[in-house]
Amino acid sequence: MSNFEARDLTEGLNGVLGFHLVDWRDGFAKIAVDLDERHKNRQGGLHGGVTATLIDATTGFCGVFEPDPEKRRGNVTVSLTTNFVGRAKTSTIICTAKTVRAGRRIYFASAEVHDSDGNLVATAEAVYAYVDRDAQRKPSGK
């Protein structure tokens, strides 16, 4: 781990939710988050959106490993399916994601979310498209 961590996960939603990058290698990424009031749903449990966001962040990383953000390939999520298989029983959840197959234009990733005792919380599959990073930044309209 190096200084890309601070930069990559302090901005935007990843920063708002307190995600921290635990591991990142070619075809693999691991992101953890300590749960508090920010992560709750209206029923007081873990918001499914936290799990989905954590998975999206982690699968987004695993397919574009490159510590230098200036050289890193851009990517956008095409499709994300999350199955919420169990409850988190501890206050930290960790997502591990791996690249299943990478083509020229798209890549497939799978992910699992566990709590810190190893209980499985969610499984997921994602499809991403590689994009030109400058093109990505412009059309967001903000």
Add this chain to the structure above:
Amino acid sequence: MSNFEARDLTEGLNGVLGFHLVDWRDGFAKIAVDLDERHKNRQGGLHGGVTATLIDATTGFCGVFEPDPEKRRGNVTVSLTTNFVGRAKTSTIICTAKTVRAGRRIYFASAEVHDSDGNLVATAEAVYAYVDRDAQRKPSGK
């Protein structure tokens, strides 16, 4: 709309992200969010997790319509698939969700996310399980 709105969407992640409930009826819900720095991904675009969270919140509402939170049925997401079909070109996105089919124990919902100019941003399908609300609150371990 009544006072359930303030209560339901100011707590937890829905509050953190600034979601506001625009419409809620039996089998239907509509939630909007004005986008700012909180909602960005590491590339400066809209974080896919915002879209997924917005969909999860909206499909979560549409299946359990009941203004009084004390009487409302509890629910948990079982499976959520989101397809990210286009970019938001304005700084507000709106999710509309409807209940496709409700059984005794589970319900199916579909959702679409548009920007404020009507551009389609995402489509989604969700499966929810109804749960006892008290049971839901306890095992979260926090």
Add this chain to the structure above:
Amino acid sequence: MSNFEARDLTEGLNGVLGFHLVDWRDGFAKIAVDLDERHKNRQGGLHGGVTATLIDATTGFCGVFEPDPEKRRGNVTVSLTTNFVGRAKTSTIICTAKTVRAGRRIYFASAEVHDSDGNLVATAEAVYAYVDRDAQRKPSGK
């Protein structure tokens, strides 16, 4: 409907299952099937694979409208999510599919399956990639 129908749906699995193309236009397709012993699962009900195959065939058609198969664009399924929302109560099921968004390289489609009384059986979302048809034919390895 014209002579593309006979040719397109008598070959391979579509022919084995007795699919017939009811409608096909730019961005839209409709395929029906009369259910018999071929379509059952080991429990005697409708095999989920029939529903998924019907959806795959129909979403595959809707994105590449072109009556002349020689001129038609090739495509491959990237991702398909099917939610099985209800039981067919008649012995014919019909899938309608529409193109939700088509880009240069991929398209998104959604589909619904009803029985002939209009009962909803399944909903689905699919992602397809356009491919060169000659390339498609070769690597199948058979």
Add this chain to the structure above:
Amino acid sequence: MSNFEARDLTEGLNGVLGFHLVDWRDGFAKIAVDLDERHKNRQGGLHGGVTATLIDATTGFCGVFEPDPEKRRGNVTVSLTTNFVGRAKTSTIICTAKTVRAGRRIYFASAEVHDSDGNLVATAEAVYAYVDRDAQRKPSGK
């Protein structure tokens, strides 16, 4: 393997497609199919519906292990997501499925399809509901 094999996979669509059960244990199933004309799509490649049907059959088995069909629990597919990650390069494909989590009413399964050289063809996630088998047989309307 015992005499359940012949009975379970010769009926209905599983029989039409020539599926054969290779392994079946608690929480695990493996089904193979030799590809021929029956399994082709209109472009001459492997029909995505074959892959989806194979996955549905295999994930359907893994969650209800019980050699005696009379004692076996019934189940119906709730949701199935298939990602088509690569081409089959041999003329046999094999699906392995495992139960990820089983609750009282639903279970989650994941599956992978490889060709006989080990090339990954598809990954999938499924949600099933357990049902009363007699109830299952009746409402099919046929």
